[in-house]
Amino acid sequence: FTRRSRHTRLVSDWSSDVCSSDLVLDPGLQDAPFSDGTSGIHNLNYVTLPDTLAEELQRFRGIVPFDHVAIMSNAALVDAIPELPERTRQSLFGVDVDFDFIPVRDSVDEALAAISEDVDAVYAWPMFQLSSSEFQRLVDGLNARKLPTFSALGGEELATGMLASSGDEDLFQRLGRRVALNVQRILLGEDAGSLPVSFSVRDRLRINMATARAIDVSPRWEVLIEADLLNAEDEEGVRRLTIQQAIEEAMLVNLDLAVRARVLAAGEQEITKARS
Numbered sequence: 001f002t003r004r005s006r007h008t009r010l011v012s013d014w015s016s017d018v019c020s021s022d023l024v025l026d027p028g029l030q031d032a033p034f035s036d037g038t039s040g041i042h043n044l045n046y047v048t049l050p051d052t053l054a055e056e057l058q059r060f061r062g063i064v065p066f067d068h069v070a071i072m073s074n075a076a077l078v079d080a081i082p083e084l085p086e087r088t089r090q091s092l093f094g095v096d097v098d099f100d101f102i103p104v105r106d107s108v109d110e111a112l113a114a115i116s117e118d119v120d121a122v123y124a125w126p127m128f129q130l131s132s133s134e135f136q137r138l139v140d141g142l143n144a145r146k147l148p149t150f151s152a153l154g155g156e157e158l159a160t161g162m163l164a165s166s167g168d169e170d171l172f173q174r175l176g177r178r179v180a181l182n183v184q185r186i187l188l189g190e191d192a193g194s195l196p197v198s199f200s201v202r203d204r205l206r207i208n209m210a211t212a213r214a215i216d217v218s219p220r221w222e223v224l225i226e227a228d229l230l231n232a233e234d235e236e237g238v239r240r241l242t243i244q245q246a247i248e249e250a251m252l253v254n255l256d257l258a259v260r261a262r263v264l265a266a267g268e269q270e271i272t273k274a275r276s
Contacts, residue, residue, distance in 0.1 A: 037196050045182055045192035047175065047199045053088065053152075054095050056166055057123060059205060060150040061097070063164055063219045066121035068098045072111065073125040075103035108134050112141045122149045124162065136160050146215045154206060158230065163211045166203040175199070204228060 032048070033041045057069065071088060078084050078101075085101040092099065100119060104111040104127050115122070122142055127135065139161045142149050151157040154165030168174065178199060186192050207219060210231035219227075241249065 032197075034197070037198060039193050039195075039197055041193045043192050045186075045195045046197050047178060047182075048197050049199055050201055051091055052166075052201065052203070053091050053123075056150065056152065057092070057095055057097060059166055060121065060123065060148070060164065063150075063207065063223055064121065064148045064217050066097070066148065068100070068116075068119050069121045069123055070100045070102050070115050070119045071123045071125070072102045072104050072127065074127045074129055075105045076129060077125070078103045104138075105129065106134075108138045108141065111138060112145075115145075115147070119147070122147050124149060124151050124153075124157070126153045132156075132160075143211060143215055148215060148217055149211075158206055158208055161211050161214075162208065163215070163217065164205065164207045164227075166205045168201045168203065171201065206230060 032046060033039050033044070039045055053071075060066075060069075073084070081087075088099070088101060100114075100116060102111065102114045106129060108130070127138075130138065135157070139149065139157075143161055149162040149164070151162045151165040152167055153171070154167030155169050158165050182192070182195050185195060205223075205227040206229075207224070207227045208230045211217075212219060
């Protein structure tokens with residue numbers, strides 16, 4: 001997949017006249033048929049992802065505290081599902097955070113200008129309508145404002161300079177395999193309407209430490225030891241030592257050796273006094 005070629009087919013017509021398999025963002029909002037983990041409709045199968053927004057925002061706040069987050073999303077999703085902002089509000093019930101929902105179209109400048117001054121963090125849903133260079137401009141603009149960012153997708157978005165993500169790195173590959181297996185099962189005679197629709201997502205917290213240093217964020221030790229760290233070393237501030245230099249420096253700062261050296265020096269002083 002490339003950024004421009006990833007598309008989501010949002011289905012509103014659940015006709016069973018033809019066999020189909022689609023990605024559904026929210027079965028409730030899209031009135032997707034659901035029965036015992038399947039579509040329950042002859043010749044219809046779809047794949048739906050779990051809603052992890054609340055959990056991911058909590059993980060985000062574990063990296064850096066914030067009170068007001070901007071949730072940026074592809075405006076096409078809001079056009080297709082107008083209830084999405086309200087659905088977001090419902091999913092965040094019980095999470096003590098204010099949020100602004102910002103639909104993003106093709107203008108990065110408009111997206112950045114829409115972020116209010118009291119926003120202190122940004123959560124980004126996939127925005128495949130932006131080219132790679134435009135998305136880089138968006139990330140650079142957020143980092144220039146020292147805003148911590150969290151990507152719902154991860155992968156290449158984290159590499160562009162976003163701060164953190166817990167998204168499934170192999171999401172699209174796994175989705176592709178799932179669809180291929182479903183097609184195979186249908187070709188072998190199973191009814192599409194009897195195939196499972198839920199899709200599990202693997203998560204692993206990743207932090208771009210180069211971005212953390214650039215925006216002056218210092219994650220807690222407990223977070224660092226559990227996360228995968230990108231650009232963990234600050235190459236400009238790294239001291240490089242040979243083995244001999246490391247041993248010599250360790251000996252200089254070893255407290256036990258320092259104590260023994262002082263004891264030896266004190267003993268030599270006693271010998272000098274005795275001779276005098």
